[in-house]
Amino acid sequence: MALVGGAVSWPYAARAQQLGKPRRIALIHSGIPADKLTQQDGPFWIRRLYAELRVLGYAEGANLTVERYSAEGHSDRFASVAAAVVSSNPDVIVSNFNALVKAIMKATATIPIVGLTGDPVSDGLISNLARPGGNLTGASIGAGGAMGSKRLQILREAVPAASNVASLFGSSAEQQRSGITPGVKIITDVNEAQLRATFAEMAEQKVDAVLVSETGSFLAQRTLIVALAAQHRLPAMYPYRDYAEAGGLMAYAPDLAELAKRLASDVAQIFKGVNAGDIPFFLPTKFDLVINLKTAKQLGLTLPPAVLDFASEVIE
Template sequence: MPDLIAGLKDLGRKPGEDIVIECPLTGKRYEGLAPAMSDLVKLPVDVLVSESEPAGHIARSVPQTVPNVTILSGDPVGSGLAQSLAKPGGNLTGLTYYATELDGKRSELLKDMIPGISSVGVLANPDVSYLPFETDTRNAAKLLGIMLVVRQVQEPSALDGAIHQMKAEGAQAFFVLPDVMFASEAKHVADGALAEQLPLMSCGAWFTELGGLIAYPADYASLIRRLALYVDRILKGAHPGDIPIEKVTRFELSLNLRMARTIGVTSPPKLLMRTDKVIE
């Protein structure tokens, strides 16, 4: 977690000297989270830090005496992870970028990019079906008059087939919903989009850097760096349940013009003016 280390250094901490960071491998799979956290608790550790909400859910199974700092992609109150944003209670705090309107905004941006689009594919992982993204995407699509072609994918080996099936069933573009496996397979997903000549809207800027068309994410690197503030406060004696969960409100639009030209999509000037990062 280089961004976390950078944040700790900004606060005067010296990783490897006055603070030790243990980072067990999970194999980038959800089933690896529980044993990894169990191993960390046995060390023991003073704070658990994670980058995703699934890890936050797993952390509920560890002793309540172990503070947990994380980035939440879903609704922390609605999911039961926190009593409120202002006073989470329990052993968890951190940042959340969840907003019910976020998937609607991504749908609107895709429609701005491809006027007249009527059918959109969705890659979703059933392992995180408890997160609200698929439901929010369905609600947004209904409001915008867009038909969805949803494919549930749990394994990387199923990605190519799912993308091909979406195209065969009439999808004119597709979303990839937030998920650890999809994020780790971003190049695979982007290559699949190119092979099928499908515009790809994603939740991470790294997808556009690897060949996706458009993304509207939070700045994850800065979020991870900001987790260091929470770690520092807890190490100084603060209780995680008393530290407010910060709601992220800034998102960045990124656009891969090279991909747009390759698949024959014309970028509207108004959309280009709103873009934070353009890949030529």
């Protein structure tokens, strides 16, 4: 856990002072280390969350304290991390990843939780998107296996010569929810040695493209994963724009700026006394394909015009 303050620009600081009572958030990630969950170093959705909270008048260092926690990619730590968070009794808990959210819900039925999740209904977190009930609300990055299937489709369209596509997952349950079966590789203990071994194995098996799942511990290792894909000259499709920003070939995801704005709104409503369970769960309405054209050129790929036309953003 880390507590970090920071300089706050005058307009946000002034509004924060007007909002009065200081608030406290516990921010938890399943994979990324706690000291990286900051306004400067966090993944894209977390950076945008801070920005949207500032727009709403909640600025870290002025009227907002952020406590940061991480399971660092170890699912066996979810329960202990959840217990530590609950014992600190924050005003709101913000977390990613269904299994981690589930662990937090087991630890508290009263502290409001705002989650960035997969499908919250099929995984039993809530029974109704419109009225979640209990102490959970948030936003879903996509229901069922639709996102994984769409990513696989775009990857095949981008690399039509690829006949042996591998798919990396962090658990069997995640793979089963995705409905994806070809070339499945499951890495439950995500570390450098395992990732290097998996990519070496894919090279031996003559894999010619790879799909990376939404596992939070993969995101924490995105720099290494992107480097290994480049080393083995593997075109790859990723689940978040953070990978493309780090040099990955392409990423297809819900518009994380839109989701972060909704999460910030949820937090602000809870601060003002609204029950989390009365706030509808948000489903994405916009999706982005981000392509790193520099990486495509390094791989010797000429992407089809239809794929480039579909892209929301091209990184030169």
